[in-house]
Every structure is written in C-alpha cells, then in structure tokens.
Amino acid sequence: MRITQGTFSFLPDLTDREISAQIDYALEQGWAIGVEYTDDPHPRNFYWDLWGNPMFDLRDAAGAMTEVSACRKAFPRNYIRVNAFDATRGFETTRLSFIVNRPADEPGFQLKRTEMGGRQIQYTVESYAASAPEGRRYE
Amino acid sequence: MNESTAPAPAEDSAGASDRVDLSALLADSRVTDVLDELDRELIGLKPVKSRIRDVAALLLVERARKQLGLNGGSPSLHMSFTGNPGTGKTTVALRMAQILHRLGYVRKGHLVAVTRDDLVGQYIGHTAPKTKEILKKAMGGVLFIDEAYYLYRPENERDYGQEAIEILLQVMENQRDDLVVILAGYADRMETFFRSNPGLSSRIAHHLAFPDYAARELEEIAQRMLHGMQYRLSESGLAALHEYIPLRMQQPHFANARSIRNALDRARLRQATRLFAQNGRPLDRDALMTIEGEDLRISRVFT
Numbered sequence: 001m002r003i004t005q006g007t008f009s010f011l012p013d014l015t016d017r018e019i020s021a022q023i024d025y026a027l028e029q030g031w032a033i034g035v036e037y038t039d040d041p042h043p044r045n046f047y048w049d050l051w052g053n054p055m056f057d058l059r060d061a062a063g064a065m066t067e068v069s070a071c072r073k074a075f076p077r078n079y080i081r082v083n084a085f086d087a088t089r090g091f092e093t094t095r096l097s098f099i100v101n102r103p104a105d106e107p108g109f110q111l112k113r114t115e116m117g118g119r120q121i122q123y124t125v126e127s128y129a130a131s132a133p134e135g136r137r138y139e
Numbered sequence: 140m141n142e143s144t145a146p147a148p149a150e151d152s153a154g155a156s157d158r159v160d161l162s163a164l165l166a167d168s169r170v171t172d173v174l175d176e177l178d179r180e181l182i183g184l185k186p187v188k189s190r191i192r193d194v195a196a197l198l199l200v201e202r203a204r205k206q207l208g209l210n211g212g213s214p215s216l217h218m219s220f221t222g223n224p225g226t227g228k229t230t231v232a233l234r235m236a237q238i239l240h241r242l243g244y245v246r247k248g249h250l251v252a253v254t255r256d257d258l259v260g261q262y263i264g265h266t267a268p269k270t271k272e273i274l275k276k277a278m279g280g281v282l283f284i285d286e287a288y289y290l291y292r293p294e295n296e297r298d299y300g301q302e303a304i305e306i307l308l309q310v311m312e313n314q315r316d317d318l319v320v321i322l323a324g325y326a327d328r329m330e331t332f333f334r335s336n337p338g339l340s341s342r343i344a345h346h347l348a349f350p351d352y353a354a355r356e357l358e359e360i361a362q363r364m365l366h367g368m369q370y371r372l373s374e375s376g377l378a379a380l381h382e383y384i385p386l387r388m389q390q391p392h393f394a395n396a397r398s399i400r401n402a403l404d405r406a407r408l409r410q411a412t413r414l415f416a417q418n419g420r421p422l423d424r425d426a427l428m429t430i431e432g433e434d435l436r437i438s439r440v441f442t
Contacts, residue, residue, distance in 0.1 A: 052268075059247045060279020062317040067275075 001108030003041050006081055006097040019068065019082065019100050023061035026084035026096055032056045033064040034083040037075050039137045041106065041127050054085060068100055077103045077138040103129075103138035159203040168202075170195055170241045177234050182363065183356040187231060187347050191238065194345065198242040215344045216244060217311055219287075219333070220323040222349025225395030228323045229283065231349075235321065236281040245319060247279035255289040258303040266299040270306045278317045287322035288332035304336060311342050352395050354384045361399050365430070370407065375432030386440040402438065409434040 004010055014022070023033055033055045036048035051071040055064055064082070071080050080101035083094050107128035114122040129137045165171060174195060177188060197214060204211065216239065220228040233250050240248025257273055260266035274282065284290070292298040311320050322339075324332070326348065333340035352360065361380055365371060372380060387398055410430050414422060 053272075055272075055275060057276050058278070059249050059276065060317070062246075062278035062314065063275030066271075066278075066314075 001106055003079065003099070003102065003106060005043065006099055008098045013102070014098070014100065016065065020061040020065055022096070022098065023064045023082065023084075027058055027061065027064075029084075029086070029095070030088075031084035031086045031095055033058060034085060035064070035067045035071050035080065036083060037071055037078045037080045037101075039075075039078045039134060040130050041079060042125070042130065048079075048081065051080070054083075072101050076101075079103070105138070157207060159206050161199060161203055164199055164203055168199065168241050168243070170199075170238055173234065173238050173241060177231075177238075180363075181227060181230065181234075182359045183352050184227060184231070184349060187227075187349055190345065190347050191231075191235065195238060195242060198239075198244055202243065213244070213316055215315055215342065217320045217343045218322070218345040218347060219329060219343050220321060220347050220349060221326040221329045223325060223351055223395060225397030225399075226349035226351060227396060228349055229285070231347075232281065232283045232321050232323065235319075239281065239319060245280055249277075249280035250283055251277040251280060252283040252285060254285050255300065258284070258290065258307075259299050261299075263299075266302045267306060270303045274306070274310050274318070278314070281319045281321060283321045283323065286324045288324050288328040291332055291336060293335060304339060308338055308342065354388060357384050357388075357396070357399055360396050361403060364400060364403055368403070368407075369428065370403075370430055371428055373429050373431050376430045376435060379432035379435035383435050383438065383440060390440060402435070403430075405438065406430050406434045409437055 002009075008014060008022075026033060034053075035051040037051055038045060038048040051074075052067055055067070058064060068080065068082065078101065079099060081097055081099045084096035086093060086095040109125040109127050112124045112126055114124070116122055132139075174192060177191065181188070194216065201211070201214060218235070220232065222228055229252065232252070236245070236248050236250040239245045251273065253273055258266070258270045260269045290300040290304055292300055307320065310318070322329070322343065333343075358380060361384070362372070383402065384399070387393060387402065392398075407430070413431070413434060414426065
C-alpha cells in the first residue's frame with residue numbers, strides 16, 4: 001500500500017529534476033531545506049530522523065540534491081522526505097514537505113480491534129513493516 | 140569580442156537549423172553590457188580583461204555548438220587569480236560571477252567569498268561538514284577562496300587544510316556544472332601552493348595574473364573613488380595627489396587601490412577637521428565636496 005504523506009504524494013514519484021525544481025521554488029521563497037528519513041511509515045510518526053543539519057542560506061537546489069542523494073545512498077530502502085521550513089514570523093513552520101524516496105515494497109497496515117468493556121471496540125492501525133525491529137524493516 | 144561578432148561559418152546547403160547566429164546569441168545573453176561595464180569601471184588590468192573576453196567567447200561558442208547538437212562537455216572554468224594586494228581580485232571575481240551567469244554557465248550567479256577559517260575546522264571531523272556546507276551554499280554560483288595558500292600548511296602534517304583541499308578537488312571535478320571555484324592570493328605564495336598541490340593546479344584551467352597599477356592608473360582610480368563618494372579635488376588637491384601617489388608607491392606595504400582608498404579616507408577625515416577649524420562661516424555645497432591640497436599634504440609620505 002502506497003504511503004501518501006505530504007505534498008505530491010498522490011502523484012507518481014517525482015523525478016530528480018522535478019525535485020530540484022521544487023527545491024528551487026522553496027529557496028526562492030526563502031525557505032530552509034531539510035532532509036529527513038525514517039523506516040516507520042505510521043501516519044502519526046511525525047518525528048523523522050534528520051539527515052545532517054537543515055540547510056540555510058542555499059541559493060541553488062544542487063546543494064540540497066547532494067544531500068538527498070547521499071541520504072538515498074545510505075538508506076536506499078527508507079522513506080526520505082524534503083522539508084522546506086519558513087522562518088517568517090507568523091509562520092515559523094514547515095511550508096512544504098514531500099517524499100523523495102520510498103521502499104520498493106510497502107506492505108501496508110493492519111487494522112487492529114481491541115475489545116473494551118461494554119462491547120466497545122478501540123481501533124488502531126499498525127504497519128506490517130514496523131513489526132520488524134528498526135533498521136531491519138524493508139529488507 | 141572580435142571573435143564572436145564575426146559571422147558564423149556557414150555550412151554549405153545546410154538548413155536553417157544547421158546554422159547559428161553568434162551575434163544574436165551575444166545580444167541575447169546581454170553579456171556585452173557586463174563586459175563594457177568591466178571596461179569602463181575597472182581601470183588597467185588589460186591581461187585580465189582580455190582573458191575574460193576569451194572566456195566569454197568560449198562560452199558563447201559552446202552554447203552555439205550545443206544548439207547544433209555538438210557536445211564537447213562543459214568546459215572547466217575554475218580559475219586562479221594571482222596578484223598583489225589591492226589589484227582588484229575580489230571585484231573581478233564578483234563581475235566574473237555575473238558574466239558566467241549571463242552566459243548560462245552558472246545558474247544563480249552569486250559569489251560566496253571565503254577564507255581558510257570558513258573551510259577548515261578546529262578538530263577532527265569538523266572540517267568535512269564545514270567545507271561541504273560552504274560548497275552547498277556556493278552551488279549555482281562562484282566560490283571565491285581568498286588567500287587560498289593558507290589552506291595548505293606544510294609545516295604541520297596533521298593540519299586539517301589538506302582535508303578541505305581534498306573535498307574541494309572532488310567537487311571541482313565532479314560538479315563542474317554546479318559551481319566555479321576561484322582561488323586567489325599573492326602570486327609567489329600561490330605558486331608554492333600550486334606546486335605542493337599539483338592535483339589542484341591541474342584542475343584549474345585559467346590562471347589570471349593581476350598586474351600592479353601604474354601611477355597614472357592609480358590617479359584615475361582615485362578620481363573614480365572620489366566621484367563615487369561625491370567628493371572632488373580642487374586644483375591644489377589634484378597636484379597634491381599627483382605627487383602623493385609615486386611617493387606612496389615607494390612606501391612599504393603599498394597595496395595598490397586599497398592604499399589609495401585609505402589615503403582618500405584619511406583626506407576626508409582631515410577635510411572634516413579643517414572645515415570645523417574655520418568655524419563661523421556657513422558652508423556651501425562646494426566646500427563640503429572639495430578636498431584641498433592641504434588635506435593630502437599632511438600625510439606622512441610628504442615628510
């Protein structure tokens with residue numbers, strides 16, 4: 001099951017040229033670029049691992065793209081996303097975030113039902129991939 | 140730009156798509172504006188200017204070749220600027236970034252000026268991320284490394300400068316499309332630097348030597364600077380300047396245009412003092428703008 005998180009996630013995967021173009025747009029807006037990766041696809045997993053530091057004061061996408069490819073090389077089967085952070089007062093948040101790398105095989109989620117008192121049912125989703133320990137998912 | 144205004148060599152019986160109009164390309168790139176500006180605003184530096192024109196012509200021809208499907212790979216444009224202090228290395232680097240941008244060789248055309256401190260770290264593992272961060276910032280533009288010879292310290296074999304040089308080399312080789320590196324410094328020390336780093340020297344296609352200015356050129360530069368600061372020299376001021384420059388050139392630590400700038404700054408200082416001394420009289424625009432001979436003659440080079 002294809003994970004759809006962040007911008008463009010319902011589109012086919014972006015090519016490197018399209019990714020550069022998006023990063024260039026973000027830089028034109030004065031946003032800082034960060035690269036993050038994870039192997040836990042749960043939709044509530046907000047805190048992905050940082051790949052290096054966020055990059056401030058870039059002028060061209062080539063700099064960020066070297067980090068993206070370095071991250072892909074290190075974690076070819078993880079999810080990798082590019083974040084564009086807007087430091088303008090009032091925003092101070094991520095303005096754009098999109099996935100640039102995903103595992104070839106995404107097993108999807110299991111719906112878990114827990115019976116509570118009084119025939120109540122609590123639902124939760126759990127990724128099949130996340131049942132393996134960290135670092136050995138998507139092998 | 141004599142080479143590039145000549146008509147393109149026409150292939151016989153070829154279609155329109157087989158021809159390319161260099162003068163149209165030239166007009167399209169608007170690079171002539173920058174080159175003319177360079178000619179007008181920078182005094183002297185003949186060899187440097189002609190080399191810049193060569194580079195511009197090369198890039199235009201390269202662009203024309205690309206239009207016809209001839210691909211020779213992008214030329215390497217890393218440069219070294221050598222010359223004494225104050226000969227305009229940084230100024231030219233700034234212009235170079237503009238020219239390369241107009242010719243479409245670099246995408247953004249900004250200049251990132253750094254020295255050893257910005258590239259080399261203070262402890263193990265600090266240098267690589269530091270250098271890489273600077274390189275990332277410079278991508279799409281020009282990286283100007285001032286006093287590049289400080290990167291290499293032969294007397295300390297554990298110096299981290301070597302690490303920075305290695306990373307630099309790798310990027311200079313593999314990401315030629317992404318940035319242009321300009322190394323600058325004084326001629327003699329740069330030569331030793333290149334001798335001990337042959338890998339670096341061989342990756343630099345263009346070595347530009349910045350000549351010292353002649354006294355006449357320095358005078359012109361002084362006038363240009365004063366004009367920029369909205370000052371002017373009186374008759375006696377002009378005469379004083381004319382005497383001052385040859386004297387200053389013989390002093391130790393003479394730094395070409397930079398020394399002239401400093402001299403003018405001191406003259407402004409003395410002009411202000413002089414105006415204060417003759418208090419009482421209201422000052423007109425002319426008095427506030429004029430630097431007199433006495434403002435320059437107080438200088439210690441005359442003693």
